Amino acid sequence: xxxxxxxxxxxxxxxxxxxxxxxxxxxxxxxxxxxxxxxxxxxxxxxxxxxxxxxxxxxxxxxxxxxxxxxxxxxxxxxxxxxxxxxxxxxxxxxxxxxxxxxxxxxxxxxxxxxxxxxxxxxxxxxxxxxxxxxxxxxxxxxxxxxxxxxxxxxxxxxxxxxxxx
Amino acid sequence: xxxxxxxxxxxxxxxxxxxxxxxxxxxxxxxxxxxxxxxxxxxxxxxxxxxxxxxxxxxxxxxxxxxxxxxxxxxxxxxxxxxxxxxxxxxxxxxxxxxxxxxxxxxxxxxxxxxxxxxxxxxxxxxxxxxxxxxxxxxxxxxxxxxxxxxxxxxxxxxxxxxxxxxxxxxxxxxxxxxxxxxxxxxxxxxxxxxxxxxxxxxxxxxxxxxxxxxxxxxxxxxxxxxxxxxxxxxxxxxxxxxxxxxxxxxxxxxxxxxxxxxxxxxxxxxxxxxxxxxxxxxxxxxxxxxxxxxxxxxxxxxxxxxxxxxxxxxxxxxxxxxxxxxxxxxxxxxxxxxxxxxxxxxxxxxxxxxxxxxxxxxxxxxxxxxxxxxxxxxxxxxxxxxxxxxxxxxxxxxxxxxx
Numbered sequence: 001x002x003x004x005x006x007x008x009x010x011x012x013x014x015x016x017x018x019x020x021x022x023x024x025x026x027x028x029x030x031x032x033x034x035x036x037x038x039x040x041x042x043x044x045x046x047x048x049x050x051x052x053x054x055x056x057x058x059x060x061x062x063x064x065x066x067x068x069x070x071x072x073x074x075x076x077x078x079x080x081x082x083x084x085x086x087x088x089x090x091x092x093x094x095x096x097x098x099x100x101x102x103x104x105x106x107x108x109x110x111x112x113x114x115x116x117x118x119x120x121x122x123x124x125x126x127x128x129x130x131x132x133x134x135x136x137x138x139x140x141x142x143x144x145x146x147x148x149x150x151x152x153x154x155x156x157x158x159x160x161x162x163x164x165x166x
Numbered sequence: 167x168x169x170x171x172x173x174x175x176x177x178x179x180x181x182x183x184x185x186x187x188x189x190x191x192x193x194x195x196x197x198x199x200x201x202x203x204x205x206x207x208x209x210x211x212x213x214x215x216x217x218x219x220x221x222x223x224x225x226x227x228x229x230x231x232x233x234x235x236x237x238x239x240x241x242x243x244x245x246x247x248x249x250x251x252x253x254x255x256x257x258x259x260x261x262x263x264x265x266x267x268x269x270x271x272x273x274x275x276x277x278x279x280x281x282x283x284x285x286x287x288x289x290x291x292x293x294x295x296x297x298x299x300x301x302x303x304x305x306x307x308x309x310x311x312x313x314x315x316x317x318x319x320x321x322x323x324x325x326x327x328x329x330x331x332x333x334x335x336x337x338x339x340x341x342x343x344x345x346x347x348x349x350x351x352x353x354x355x356x357x358x359x360x361x362x363x364x365x366x367x368x369x370x371x372x373x374x375x376x377x378x379x380x381x382x383x384x385x386x387x388x389x390x391x392x393x394x395x396x397x398x399x400x401x402x403x404x405x406x407x408x409x410x411x412x413x414x415x416x417x418x419x420x421x422x423x424x425x426x427x428x429x430x431x432x433x434x435x436x437x438x439x440x441x442x443x444x445x446x447x448x449x450x451x452x453x454x455x456x457x458x459x460x461x462x463x464x465x466x467x468x469x470x471x472x473x474x475x476x477x478x479x480x481x482x483x484x485x486x487x488x489x490x491x492x493x494x495x496x497x498x499x500x501x502x503x504x505x506x507x508x509x510x511x512x513x514x515x516x517x518x519x520x521x522x523x524x525x526x527x528x529x530x531x532x533x534x535x536x537x538x539x540x541x542x543x544x545x546x547x548x549x550x551x552x553x554x555x556x557x558x559x560x561x562x563x564x565x566x567x568x569x570x
Binding site: 040041042043045066067068069070072074075086088090092095096097099118119120121122123124131144145146147148155156162 | 220221224226228229233264265391392393394395405407412413501502503504506513515517519527528530532536537539540569570
């Protein structure tokens with residue numbers, strides 16, 4: 001099952017997958033924006049420098065990854081950098097999915113919103129804001145989506161108490 | 167109108183305060199298919215803005231998953247989209263199997279396809295009945311629920327549960343299907359095409375149904391892609407993309423079927439696409455029945471898959487494995503995977519992050535009904551308020567999967 005080839009690290013992916021459309025696009029655009037990369041379980045993960053996410057999203061969209069499928073976060077508390085954002089993009093043409101990954105520090109996590117690239121990321125960014133407390137700059141309506149407005153804390157963080165009184 | 171703390175009140179647009187009115191639809195409105203609250207700004211009968219307010223069913227199921235062993239998450243999944251339970255099970259199982267690199271026996275794969283298609287039919291039958299009922303054609307509901315009952319009986323036969331099946335497990339299926347199961351499915355799919363004709367006779371030529379749907383809720387292909395719309399609404403907007411054919415999983419690549427596409431992009435197109443999809447599902451089930459391979463329905467992985475009851479009670483080793491799995495779970499290699507499948511509503515996806523322990527570090531579910539709510543305003547703007555009901559019916563949402 002799956003692809004048995006695995007490449008870990010920026011160098012390995014750039015070398016072994018140079019003809020992959022997403023890798024090719026990122027090399028042509030700005031190879032410094034790529035912090036890390038890996039290909040495992042048959043999935044390509046590109047770790048992007050957080051400041052570059054909007055241009056990276058635009059580059060990927062123009063390279064054929066036209067459909068924004070999913071955005072979520074992972075809390076790696078207590079390690080540092082604490083937060084990981086995972087964007088999943090699908091290409092209707094190549095029939096393939098890639099993952100863009102961002103790493104954010106624990107203090108005031110914030111990143112630029114990609115609603116200007118895909119309007120459909122609106123709800124996903126609100127969900128991550130609501131449940132993880134990561135801010136998306138330039139989002140048109142950054143409010144809680146699942147929980148009430150007056151809720152304290154962000155439940156999907158690992159340090160959120162799961163029992164007893166808050 | 168009183169405003170409980172935290173409820174957003176949409177103010178009418180600047181300069182139109184005398185003319186526009188803000189009304190509330192839901193959360194207990196029968197046409198919102200669950201607890202969806204829509205704050206709608208109207209100018210007379212014309213919709214100006216729609217603000218969907220969700221979260222009434224939020225249970226934090228993603229957080230709950232983090233406290234369970236991998237195999238304990240399976241029964242949580244079918245509670246999310248309770249109208250398409252086996253698709254939930256399938257998507258989760260495929261994602262964990264990808265992390266474990268498990269080989270699934272062919273019979274289990276084909277049974278999974280068969281069950282996923284039955285589940286899709288279940289989802290589409292409920293959609294058709296409730297959608298027609300929203301429009302005013304009450305009769306169709308009784309017809310579709312008759313066939314839905316047959317499907318639920320099949321689920322009950324195979325899993326012991328009508329709705330919360332949890333039948334597709336990590337590594338295969340929960341148990342062998344009963345001996346007469348395939349014959350019963352055969353009997354069901356033999357009669358279903360006639361029944362679909364029956365629904366079509368009731369609705370397709372019906373002038374009221376036609377007028378309420380044709381040209382209503384237009385969504386261009388560009389908007390659909392930008393707003394994250396998937397599944398039948400995306401294909402009704404002219405985008406020919408179906409994960410079953412384009413990124414196949416669970417041996418879908420061995421089945422022959424068409425992907426219905428329409429270019430009309432309105433509620434009527436969504437109706438037609440789903441009816442055709444039901445006919446294609448029947449074809450897939452027939453192929454699965456004809457070519458059903460022989461063999462086991464569970465992977466050969468004693469440390470991951472629970473042993474059969476019989477073995478567990480007679481063999482020491484099986485008993486030890488059973489005890490270990492139930493009390494300690496099994497460790498899954500560290501890594502992250504995203505598994506997408508095509509469920510009745512569109513693209514479903516499970517994103518699982520493992521840190522190498524027996525409990526998932528993070529489980530995220532991508533469900534198709536969540537992003538499609540963003541397209542509601544695009545589809546309803548400038549139309550009559552009554553069209554909102556038709557549009558909500560045509561996008562086929564389940565609030566359980568929106569709020570999670």
